[in-house]
Amino acid sequence: MRRPAVDEPTPQALKSMQTRARLIDATIRVLVRNGYARTTTPQVALEAGLSRGAMLHHFENGVSLIKETIMHLHERRLHAFRRAAERNALDHGAMVRTYWRQIQKPAFVAFHELAIAARTNAELAAILMPLQAEFRQRFDSLAMTLYPDWQSEPERFALAMAVSQATMEGMAINLMTGAMDEALVEPVLASLEAQLHALRPVQPALAASSPQPIARRKSS
């Protein structure tokens, strides 16, 4: 056997972590499949292939599991953006497409279920609200570094971000609830891109708007 590094998790603690992760993943799947109202501890245990007893060994009660799922999804949101930001410095069009792709994933659905539940559940709200605030702040500062040309006009920038988020998330939700025709997705995204383009601060030179704006890599 190898000598374990100093503060490397012991094999048992590692297994525990894996099981916890398994449970959180199962929770997300159940949220997506059944909705918050039918996300019960037996359902989650079943989905994770564990007994309910085992599950409650890792999370003292059901609410605790939900709370940690919220935190997990929050972390994933942050990671997703950081990854997207590192991979390619985004032009405004790519930003729209990247965020839209994020929103299509199960994690967004699960998060939305929990966010809606938190509206009427003080315990969940106590967890979620600070994270929402943190996300806005981190997202803004990250996006600000990605679009330095916007730094001169922070208010317009905040507006652009809010419009993007509201439009795309609203569209995603309207798609889920049948309130919107799928054929309109592409036009709306294109329209949003155009609007972001219009919201950009006045460029010093050559602001010739090409039909498809090209992703230009910026030095980090």
Added chain:
Amino acid sequence: MRRPAVDEPTPQALKSMQTRARLIDATIRVLVRNGYARTTTPQVALEAGLSRGAMLHHFENGVSLIKETIMHLHERRLHAFRRAAERNALDHGAMVRTYWRQIQKPAFVAFHELAIAARTNAELAAILMPLQAEFRQRFDSLAMTLYPDWQSEPERFALAMAVSQATMEGMAINLMTGAMDEALVEPVLASLEAQLHALRPVQPALAASSPQPIARRKSS
């Protein structure tokens, strides 16, 4: 005593209708206050000031009550728009404000709770989806009569409606879930107005571009 008109509801039938309405109103309040997950038949009966027995006399079971609540909210949506349309032929800005005001009301919150629940509940979806389709269709035809200058370009019109709906509803939801700063509401609405203005079909005269730069449509 007065002679009752031919097919006027008998006093008992009238009382029944009132009680049913009371129950549906109570359901909406409970949905807003407690969320769908905690909207139970005892809660609704309590809120309505009725016994559960009486409640189940009017709605054979809980799901039935929810279904009728969906239908009721649907009717209210349609009425609200018709009223708004009749009261004032709207300019595009007023349309934004009118819809935003609608969205702020409890009915929207309740409807959204139900729409989200319907995503994972086949029984509710079977009721909701056709209504959503009907709403889109009726809304479009009503709006079309309100904005005859748009009749030449139905695709742009559909886009304008979809953008408006997605943006405002997304914003409303993001406000509820703490995902958005309230201070940004006004700017987003103003921005949406500008975008709608830009989406308007090209006017015969005086298309002087205002300081707010206009998004230019690309040929599809």
Added chain:
DNA sequence: ATAAAAAGACAGACATGGATGTCTTTTTTT
């Protein structure tokens, strides 16, 4: 017109099922 019958509105009791949390026991790891 009035009495009897039927229907309706409402309340409460009951049985059932499922979800929750706690506790004990078994199994696996180290």
Added chain:
DNA sequence: AAAAAAAGACATCCATGTCTGTCTTTTTAT
């Protein structure tokens, strides 16, 4: 052998649906 992980066995609570009973209103039959 000790500790942690996993399973299982409760007891409790709450929501649901069904059923019965009471009182009022409406209908009908005389």
